[in-house]
Amino acid sequence: MRKIYLLLLISSAFCLNACKKGPQQTAENTYKEWPVVLETGTAVPLEGNAFITQPVNGGTEQIVAGGLYKWNNAGSVISTYFKLGQPGKLNLAIQASVVTGSSTIKVSVDGKSFNITLKGATATVYPVASIDVAAAGYVKVDLQGLSKEGSTFAEVSNIMIGGSATTSGLKYASVSTDNQFYWSRRGPSVHLNYTAPAGNIEWLYNEVTVPQGQDNIGSYYMSNGFNGGYFGMQVKSATERWMLFSVWDADNGDKTVLTSKGAGVTDGNFGGEGTGGQSYMVYKWITGNTYKFLTQIKPDGNGNTLYSSWFFAPELNAWKFMATFKRPSTSTYVGGINSFLENFAVENGYMGRKALYNNMWVRNTSGVWTEISTAKFTTDPTGATEQRMDFKGGVENGQFFLQNGAFFNDFVADNTSLSRTPTGQQPTVNLSTLPLN
Known part of the structure; x- marks a missing residue:
C-alpha cells in the first residue's frame, strides 16, 4: 500500500455529533475549521478504484490518469471503492484541487453525507469525517457536486483513509504499472x-x-x-x-x-x-x-x-x-x-x-x-x-x-x-x- 502523511483526524466531539445525524443530514465544514492531528494514512487513487456510477447527459467528467477530471455536472455521482479488513474507526479525506474559485461538494459514505468546501489550484488534503464502520467489507465513497464558481467542481486524485479499520486487510487497486489500473477497473x-x-x-x-x-x-x-x-x-x-x-x-x-x-x-x-x-x-x-x-x-x-x-x-x-x-x-x-x-x-x-x-x-x-x-x-x-x-x-x-x-x-x-x-x-x-x- 502506498503510505503518505495527511492531516485527517477530526475532534471526538464533532465526530460524536456527526455520527448521530441521519443519512439525509449533512455536516457543513471547511478545511480550516477542523481540529487535526498528524496521522499516517493511505491514498486510494481514483484512477484505479473510481467509476462514474450516475452519469448525466451533458456531463464531461471522466476517470483518467491522475484521477477525476472535467467534473462539471451536479447530477453526476462518482464512486470510489475499497475493502476494509476489519471493523473500526474510518478516517476519511479527499485530495483535490480547484482550477477557479471555490466549490462545495457532497461526500457520502456509510449512509452519512458531509458537505466540504474546496478552494485553490494546489492539490490539498481536505478532511471529511471520522466514522465507525460496523463490519469488514467493501466501502463506497460517493462524490457529488453542489455548487461551483468555475466551470468544474474539482480535480480529485485520491480518497485518503486512515484509522483502526484500515490497519489490517485493506484491499484496493494499488498497482498502476503495466496498465493494471485499466484491468482493475474492468x-x-x-x-x-x-x-x-x-x-x-x-x-x-x-x-x-x-x-x-x-x-x-x-x-x-x-x-x-x-x-x-x-x-x-x-x-x-x-x-x-x-x-x-x-x-x-x-x-x-x-x-x-x-x-x-x-x-x-x-x-x-x-x-x-x-x-x-x-x-x-x-x-x-x-x-x-x-x-x-x-x-x-x-x-x-x-x-x-x-x-x-x-x-x-x-x-x-x-x-x-x-x-x-x-x-x-x-x-x-x-x-x-x-x-x-x-x-x-x-x-x-x-x-x-x-x-x-x-x-x-x-x-x-x-x-x-x-x-x-x-x-x-x-x-x-x-x-x-x-x-x-x-x-x-x-x-x-x-x-x-x-x-x-x-x-x-x-x-x-x-x-x-x-x-x-x-x-x-x-x-x-x-x-x-x-x-x-
Whole structure:
C-alpha cells in the first residue's frame, strides 16, 4: 500500500455529533475549521478504484490518469471503492484541487453525507469525517457536486483513509504499472477449467443461463473455451447482443481463415489480446433462457485443423450455424476446455454479472459421449493479486456458476476445486443434420 502523511483526524466531539445525524443530514465544514492531528494514512487513487456510477447527459467528467477530471455536472455521482479488513474507526479525506474559485461538494459514505468546501489550484488534503464502520467489507465513497464558481467542481486524485479499520486487510487497486489500473477497473475475470477425459475429443457441448438482472453491458459469458479459441454470448449495448465465435491464428503466426459461415453471421479478424478470425451473429438472447453451445474441432488431414460452432436458440427451437475456421500449421482435437466470465466495458466495471454453466459433455472420435462434472475455479491477475476481491465461482442448484463485479464480499479463493452432481442428460443433438449455412 502506498503510505503518505495527511492531516485527517477530526475532534471526538464533532465526530460524536456527526455520527448521530441521519443519512439525509449533512455536516457543513471547511478545511480550516477542523481540529487535526498528524496521522499516517493511505491514498486510494481514483484512477484505479473510481467509476462514474450516475452519469448525466451533458456531463464531461471522466476517470483518467491522475484521477477525476472535467467534473462539471451536479447530477453526476462518482464512486470510489475499497475493502476494509476489519471493523473500526474510518478516517476519511479527499485530495483535490480547484482550477477557479471555490466549490462545495457532497461526500457520502456509510449512509452519512458531509458537505466540504474546496478552494485553490494546489492539490490539498481536505478532511471529511471520522466514522465507525460496523463490519469488514467493501466501502463506497460517493462524490457529488453542489455548487461551483468555475466551470468544474474539482480535480480529485485520491480518497485518503486512515484509522483502526484500515490497519489490517485493506484491499484496493494499488498497482498502476503495466496498465493494471485499466484491468482493475474492468474487474476480475473468472474461469472454470474443466477436467476432461483422456483420448481424442472431437465435440464439445455446454449449456449457459444468465439470470435476470445479471446482463450488464460489457459482459461476455463464454461457454465453449478450448486451446485456440472460444465461443459464447455478449451484451454489446442496451439494444444489441451477440453470439461470438473466435479462433486465434496459429502459434507460428499463420493466419486463421474462414471457410464457411451461417446466415446472418458477420466475419472478420480480431486483435488486442492475440489475433485471429472472428465471427458473430447479432442475436437478442434473453435472460433466464438456456442456450446450448456446440463446437467441433478436428484435423483436416493436410496439416490444418477445422473449428466449427453452433448454438441452439430456444426461442426458435433450432440450431444456428456460426462458422467454420481453418487454422493452419495445427493438427489437434479439443483440448484446454474452459468457460469464463468477463467484463470488456471498463466504465461498467463496478456492475455485476453472473452465469450458470451446466450439463457439459464431450464426444470422442469413437462416438462416445462423456459428461464433465468437475472443474477448477480461477481468476485473473486482477483477482489473484487482490486488486479486486469481487469474484467467485461454485455450484448452485447443481450447476456451476461464475460471478464478478458489484464489489460483493463473499469471494471464493483462486484455484478452488469444484464438483457438481452429473445430470446424466446426454445431448440429444443429431450431429449429422446440423445446419452448415
